[in-house]
Amino acid sequence: MKFSNRITSMQQSPIRKLVPIAVEAKNNGKKVYHLNIGQPDIKTPSSFFESIKDFNEDVLAYSFSQGLPQLIDSFIKYYAKYNIRFEQDEILITNGGSEALLFAMMSLCDNGDEILVPEPFYTNYNGFGTMAGIKVVPITTKAEEGFHLPPRQEIQKLITPKTKAILISNPGNPTGCIYTIKEMEMLRDLAKENDFFIISDEVYREFVYDGFEYMSFAEFEDIADRVIITDSVSKRYSACGARIGSVASKNKDLIKQILKLCQSRLCVATVEQIGAASLVDVPDDYFKEVVEEYKMRRDIVYNALNKMEGVNCKKPHGAFYIIAQLPVENAEDFVVWLLKEFDVNNETVMLAPAEGFYASKGLGKNEVRMSYVLNQDSLKRAMHILEEGLKAYNNR
Structure with a gap:
């Protein structure tokens, strides 16, 4: 059967298309730190x-x-x-x-x-x-x-x-x-x-x-x-x-x-x-506390990335995302590998390959988008896993 050109030409979300692989990782007993999606863990008022x-x-x-x-x-x-x-x-x-x-x-x-x-x-x-x-x-x-x-x-x-x-x-x-x-x-x-x-x-x-x-x-x-x-x-x-x-x-x-x-x-x-x-x-104090929390989370992720060999990124000053260039040829392959083949104490991390955030062909292939929406301890753990993952991936 033939489907419409409209639907077949529509790209899958790079944020969500790897979710089945993450689900499989979880079913296999791994804990996955989700940095791939902008789902805050801040309490709803x-x-x-x-x-x-x-x-x-x-x-x-x-x-x-x-x-x-x-x-x-x-x-x-x-x-x-x-x-x-x-x-x-x-x-x-x-x-x-x-x-x-x-x-x-x-x-x-x-x-x-x-x-x-x-x-x-x-x-x-x-x-x-x-x-x-x-x-x-x-x-x-x-x-x-x-x-x-x-x-x-x-x-x-x-x-x-x-x-x-x-x-x-x-x-x-x-x-x-x-x-x-x-x-x-x-x-x-x-x-x-x-x-x-x-x-x-x-x-x-x-x-x-x-x-x-x-x-x-x-x-x-x-x-x-x-x-x-x-x-x-x-x-x-x-x-x-x-x-x-x-x-x-x-x-x-x-x-x-x-x-x-x-x-x-x-x-x-x-x-x-x-x-x-x-x-x-909702009182204005709510936003003051939330913004300060996100700023601290931003700093955890940015500072950790800056210390990783071969990683390049600029400090973001708004929202709660960061684009990082990784020392890999294909970021999507790396993200899949993290989910399928890598863990630190049975924990791994999920990122969003950045190629799908570009319309120009060939751009973003070695980049990822990360959402710093998890609590500070989880972000520190996720950054450690990412650093170890990059070392292991490039030493295969």
């Missing part, structure tokens, strides 16, 4: 669960396609803390940030249109593009430059009449890069001059370290009508399983168009929306 427990209705009914009003209001309240002003008809609730991204792309592009994306990028950007018939055009960034954007003229050369948007993650997944104000102003100017949108994926907004300055694209008033903010409670409140995200724009006409897509899937789960609506009142 109790208010989320308390709100759900207090939910007492005789019928679990459909929600509104645009989202529960109280949840939309909570996002409005949240953005106001950053001096970003949205109104009720400028925000839609989505099934996680993933649906927000897919809907944003579908609302702007026809089949064959193009979206520029700095690479390496969150691998699902490629998948969403394939689903929507969109060509993802990479803007290659380099590790030695901290994955910051190339000069304006390099980006301008990639813009064609089919360019409908630039999609940017800030702070960046998988790089941890925080774009400077000058870089953002450059993209703003390109969007204005070339008449395209900016889709700004800002799910890691809170996770900024080392005194770096963070700014949202929503703060540029002169391009308010061409900025789309995609967001999520998943990482911010360690509530990945809630699958609550949002898409927001001051372009009310655009929001009306995206609502059609929201109506096509009826609604986001009602109970999870009720739980998520309470999260806006």
Whole structure:
């Protein structure tokens, strides 16, 4: 039987495609430290669960396609803390940030249109593009430059009449890069001059370290009508399983168009929306403690990698990921070997091969992405296993 070109051309997630091998390792009695996926072990605020427990209705009914009003209001309240002003008809609730991204792309592009994306990028950007018939055009960034954007003229050369948007993650997944104000102003100017949108994926907004300055694209008033903010409670409140995200724009006409897509899937789960609506009142101290914890975890991983022979990486200043170049030819082969053939006291580590985070062929082949989302003791143990694994792999 023949399947659609759309589905057969869609790449498997490099974050998840090796999961069956990890499951097999666990079934064989190994403990696996998962650094391959951004699943925090930080406790979800109790208010989320308390709100759900207090939910007492005789019928679990459909929600509104645009989202529960109280949840939309909570996002409005949240953005106001950053001096970003949205109104009720400028925000839609989505099934996680993933649906927000897919809907944003579908609302702007026809089949064959193009979206520029700095690479390496969150691998699902490629998948969403394939689903929507969109060509993802990479803007290659380099590790030695901290994955910051190339000069304006390099980006301008990639813009064609089919360019409908630039999609940017800030702070960046998988790089941890925080774009400077000058870089953002450059993209703003390109969007204005070339008449395209900016889709700004800002799910890691809170996770900024080392005194770096963070700014949202929503703060540029002169391009308010061409900025789309995609967001999520998943990482911010360690509530990945809630699958609550949002898409927001001051372009009310655009929001009306995206609502059609929201109506096509009826609604986001009602109970999870009720739980998520309470999260806006989580005290600011929660974020101070969480950010400090992630910074310490970052330092454990970065310092350990810097001491490993042949490993190259730059210190990330945001999100909770790091890209490292390993002294191996093929990172995926190495990751599989770690799971299948290596352990230290019956423990091993799982990483995400970084090749799938690039659109340009041949890039990232000897790189991995690591998520420093485990507790500090687990990260120290995982780094020790990785170091011993690299020695053993290269001495086979």
